[in-house]
Amino acid sequence: MSGYFLLAIPGLIPAVIASQKGRPFLLWWAYGTFAFVLAFPHALIMKRIIHTRFRTPGPIVAWPKEFVVLTGFTTLEQVWPRAEAELRTLHENRLADQALGNEIETMGCWYTRLTGYLPKGTPEPGWVAALAPEEGAALALRHDQESIYVVRGDELSLRNCEVGSEIKMGSWRERVTA
Secondary structure, rough: OHHHHHHHHHHHHHHHHHHHOOHHHHHHHHHHHHHHHHHHHHHOOOOOOOEEEOOOOOOOOOOOOOOEEOOOOOOOOOOOOOOOHHOOOOHHHHHHHHHHHHHHOOOOOOEEEEEEEOOOOEEEEEEEEEOOOOHHHHHHOOOOOOEEEEEEEEEEEEEEEEOOOOEEEEEEOOOOOO
8 A cells, every 4th residue: 555655646746747737637646656657758748728718798699610719908918928018008908909809890700709718817808700710810910919719610729820830729619608
């Protein structure tokens, strides 16, 4: 029995790393306890799960098959360090958000309001627009954004606007509420 206890202690290392990246602590503790040599490097190289959630002002009966989620707000300093000169005031963020909404309206596509938030974070207003990912990325870059969310069917991805690479994040429907 004491042998398992001694194995369980190093298993905490990959468990803590994995839980900080959004993975289940107990599952990774077991993995780290019985296969530390595999679990430790696995925990180091795996990507962080982003727990972003979304709220709409009301129920959306029919979502487009493909759309983008974007915002005019600058990213919070606590999440992505930026030069102080690049940070906007709340008033400036609201003006930027309004300008983005106005441009989306002129594009003639289906769109709606949406708020993105982290479970323990600050809500950030944004927009959903029935645009192709490339068109959404170009729009976001014009509004000083580095990334957008792309939804195809029920699959949510985070897209780097400059490079075009995407990280799959799972189900859209599991992350959105009215």
